[in-house]
Amino acid sequence: MSKVGGVGVPRVEENLPPVVLKNYGKWDTHEIVKPGVIKRVSKTGDVCHTVRTAMPPSRISVASMLELCDLADKYSGGYFRITLRHSFEFIVVVPKQINALIKEVEALGFPVGGTRNSMHNIMACPSWIHCNLPATDSPSIAKVLGDALIKEFKNHKLPSWLKINIGGCANIEEALMADIGIIGVHRDLPIVLEDQIGICERPTVIAICPTAAIKPKGEFSVSISAERCIHCGACTMHCEAILTGDPKLDGYAISVGGKASNTGSGPDLGRIVIPYLPNNPPKWQEAVKAVVQIMDAWRKDAEPDERMREWINRIGWDRFFRKAGIKVSLKDIDGYIYGNEFARSDLRFGW
Amino acid sequence: MSDTPYMDALSKGPWPSHTKELKRTRYPIMMYEEAMKQRLTQWGHGGMSSVPGLGSGAIARKSRRPDIISHSHLIRVLGNPGNFYKTSTFRKICEIADKYGDGSLHMLTTNYNIEICGIMNDDAMKGVTQELNAMGYDVGSAGDAIRNIPDCMGPALCEYAMVDMPRVKHFMTKHYIDDIQYPRFPFKIKTKMSGCPNECGKALLHGDIGIIGVFRDLPKVDQKRLNQWVKKGGNIKWVCDHCPTDAMKWEKNKLKIDGNRCIRCMYCINRVPAIKSGDDKGFAITAGGKMKGKFGPMKGKVIFPFIKATPPDYKELVQAYDKICEIYDEHGRKKERIGDMMQRLGFDKFLEWCGVEVSTMHFSSPRRNTFYHWEAEELGGVK
Ligand code: HEM
Numbered sequence: 001m002s003k004v005g006g007v008g009v010p011r012v013e014e015n016l017p018p019v020v021l022k023n024y025g026k027w028d029t030h031e032i033v034k035p036g037v038i039k040r041v042s043k044t045g046d047v048c049h050t051v052r053t054a055m056p057p058s059r060i061s062v063a064s065m066l067e068l069c070d071l072a073d074k075y076s077g078g079y080f081r082i083t084l085r086h087s088f089e090f091i092v093v094v095p096k097q098i099n100a101l102i103k104e105v106e107a108l109g110f111p112v113g114g115t116r117n118s119m120h121n122i123m124a125c126p127s128w129i130h131c132n133l134p135a136t137d138s139p140s141i142a143k144v145l146g147d148a149l150i151k152e153f154k155n156h157k158l159p160s161w162l163k164i165n166i167g168g169c170a171n172i173e174e175a176l177m178a179d180i181g182i183i184g185v186h187r188d189l190p191i192v193l194e195d196q197i198g199i200c201e202r203p204t205v206i207a208i209c210p211t212a213a214i215k216p217k218g219e220f221s222v223s224i225s226a227e228r229c230i231h232c233g234a235c236t237m238h239c240e241a242i243l244t245g246d247p248k249l250d251g252y253a254i255s256v257g258g259k260a261s262n263t264g265s266g267p268d269l270g271r272i273v274i275p276y277l278p279n280n281p282p283k284w285q286e287a288v289k290a291v292v293q294i295m296d297a298w299r300k301d302a303e304p305d306e307r308m309r310e311w312i313n314r315i316g317w318d319r320f321f322r323k324a325g326i327k328v329s330l331k332d333i334d335g336y337i338y339g340n341e342f343a344r345s346d347l348r349f350g351w
Numbered sequence: 352m353s354d355t356p357y358m359d360a361l362s363k364g365p366w367p368s369h370t371k372e373l374k375r376t377r378y379p380i381m382m383y384e385e386a387m388k389q390r391l392t393q394w395g396h397g398g399m400s401s402v403p404g405l406g407s408g409a410i411a412r413k414s415r416r417p418d419i420i421s422h423s424h425l426i427r428v429l430g431n432p433g434n435f436y437k438t439s440t441f442r443k444i445c446e447i448a449d450k451y452g453d454g455s456l457h458m459l460t461t462n463y464n465i466e467i468c469g470i471m472n473d474d475a476m477k478g479v480t481q482e483l484n485a486m487g488y489d490v491g492s493a494g495d496a497i498r499n500i501p502d503c504m505g506p507a508l509c510e511y512a513m514v515d516m517p518r519v520k521h522f523m524t525k526h527y528i529d530d531i532q533y534p535r536f537p538f539k540i541k542t543k544m545s546g547c548p549n550e551c552g553k554a555l556l557h558g559d560i561g562i563i564g565v566f567r568d569l570p571k572v573d574q575k576r577l578n579q580w581v582k583k584g585g586n587i588k589w590v591c592d593h594c595p596t597d598a599m600k601w602e603k604n605k606l607k608i609d610g611n612r613c614i615r616c617m618y619c620i621n622r623v624p625a626i627k628s629g630d631d632k633g634f635a636i637t638a639g640g641k642m643k644g645k646f647g648p649m650k651g652k653v654i655f656p657f658i659k660a661t662p663p664d665y666k667e668l669v670q671a672y673d674k675i676c677e678i679y680d681e682h683g684r685k686k687e688r689i690g691d692m693m694q695r696l697g698f699d700k701f702l703e704w705c706g707v708e709v710s711t712m713h714f715s716s717p718r719r720n721t722f723y724h725w726e727a728e729e730l731g732g733v734k
Pocket residue numbers: 199200201203204685
């Protein structure tokens with residue numbers, strides 16, 4: 001059988017508007033004209049206006065993408081870009097037509113915003129739409145949070161930018177990298193399908209468990225120890241005969257303070273401050289309340305230009321929990337392998 | 352009464368709605384509605400669907416609800432350099448998605464692929480791949496392979512870029528296409544790239560291997576332009592006060608950056624148009640960033656603090672990248688991510704195998720225990 005594929009990706013030049021290609025590597029400054037609209041200025045004097053919109057979490061229809069393409073044809077010479085936060089961006093829009101574009105694209109249901117000191121586009125994994133592992137549903141949480149925070153998306157009134165990422169389970173690579181993250185949490189033991197467990201090799205699933213919770217049982221099956229299991233999901237991911245446990249016990253945790261950029265205190269992963277909230281579709285009121293509570297505490301107290309993490313670093317975790325109104329429990333103490341590093345070894349308390 | 356009350360509730364409101372989108376496609380909406388009703392996914396185990404000749408392209412997904420749908424596969428299209436798209440080609444991708452799939456797309460995945468969803472059989476998967484190939488696009492990024500290698504927009508549209516990431520992406524994808532399409536590693540390798548330490552690509556945190564543009568000399572200050580900026584209301588004092596290392600001194604209309612303090616964090620460069628990065632630019636390579644796996648979420652660690660960016664063959668980059676992959680291939684255990692392997696083997700061992708000359712750039716502080724390993728030759732033959 002001949003191999004298909006192997007062609008790689010198109011050259012970047014093939015997909016750049018002429019102005020962008022001409023000024024490749026020559027961009028000098030940029031300014032935010034208004035929320036969602038960025039003007040880039042080149043050393044050659046050329047300018048490039050971009051207009052950014054929110055996108056539906058996780059899935060979009062071909063029909064909607066084609067409608068966005070129509071607008072890109074009409075307003076940005078047939079070019080667009082998907083940002084690293086999955087926003088849709090029209091590139092090289094004629095300044096005089098920006099307002100007309102905003103009107104049209106918002107009428108289609110894609111609000112414009114998500115630049116500078118606003119809430120940026122929300123990132124979410126597919127979860128219940130197309131995954132077997134989720135403990136919660138990222139897309140619908142993203143949707144209700146977007147609805148609740150639409151004002152923050154469309155203006156620049158936050159102290160700095162606010163990035164929210166949501167993942168349906170501990171697999172998510174993005175949640176801990178955002179200012180506020182939501183991560184699905186399983187609390188029940190995984191279920192072993194006794195009649196099917198023989199379909200693959202037991203050693204793999206036994207070796208994969210980080211806490212050695214999985215032991216051989218009889219000749220063909222395995223058992224999972226409730227004392228040892230930390231609900232990491234590794235077994236359910238790799239073994240077809242192990243399913244996630246009771247959905248009534250599933251929910252999600254909330255993290256704060258993830259940050260990738262090297263400014264300020266540098267890059268760091270977020271820390272989990274709320275261990276569990278229950279799944280409650282379609283309103284997800286607990287998630288909205290928690291996020292708004294954390295955001296408001298930050299907004300009230302942060303200095304201009306201060307990301308969530310820099311704010312927390314300045315005031316300390318003592319005051320963060322107090323100001324955000326979050327109750328501390330034993331679940332906040334890390335008992336896992338790195339736990340001791342996060343325990344306190346100083347007396348610099350923030351009473 | 353509607354039979355999708357949950358989806359209907361999520362179709363209202365100002366934020367773009369995924370349920371509204373799903374209803375515009377042939378996605379089996381009862382799978383999602385039922386999931387919300389039962390608070391449990393209706394999908395079953397996933398894996399690779401093996402289509403002769405297709406390598407790692409297709410992700411198979413079984414269903415727990417054969418009464419609604421039996422299964423639904425998807426194909427990942429490698430995202431474009433800089434994620435720039437042209438409507439004329441993108442319309443063709445839409446056409447393919449509509450013809451072979453259920454008409455829904457994932458724009459984009461966390462690894463910046465476009466997913467064409469709802470593909471039902473091998474022929475359709477081959478069809479998607481062949482039509483994409485014909486227009487210069489490719490599939491892959493699944494299984495225990497090198498995944499798509501996403502980049503930031505780099506110099507195409509960003510003034511901060513220190514290396515040409517969209518072209519590096521094109522190069523890396525071509526160079527490693529076999530390893531992207533044919534899984535051969537212990538587990539997946541996610542590579543992430545950012546053009547500068549602002550890290551829009553979250554390469555250090557996110558990448559099993561991270562490739563990030565850096566500079567070594569000091570930020571360059573155009574004093575004349577700076578004074579003009581200050582005259583127009585630019586707040587240089589604010590920027591000086593917020594330099595994390597207090598490296599900036601603004602005196603007598605002149606800005607001095609102290610080389611004994613500056614850590615090249617990008618803050619002043621981001622805030623002041625008259626301050627640009629230095630000229631001694633290259634890549635930093637990190638390894639081991641991830642969420643999942645034995646030791647939990649980890650940040651990546653610096654392996655190669657600085658290597659030269661040398662197009663067109665990026666020799667040093669390829670050497671460094673190959674080295675990390677080789678060590679992983681040889682020493683990684685099945686389903687063990689690079690970060691977990693580094694933790695298990697010891698970071699010192701890993702650096703030794705990488706053949707890097709160890710420097711202060713490799714640690715945030717030296718160690719605080721004396722539990723060394725000594726080799727016989729280090730003991731001067733005493734042993
Ligand atoms: C009908 C025959 C076979 C089937 C269906 C089969 C299937 C599998 C499966 C499903 C896995 C596990 C992969 C995973 O966990 O993701 C596996 C792993 C493996 N198989 Fe097979 N296999 C077969 C025959 C063989 C034979 C004949 C050998 C050796 C002579 C073999 C050697 C291995 C090895 C070494 C592994 C890797 C185990 C590990 O690293 O954990 N298999 N096989």
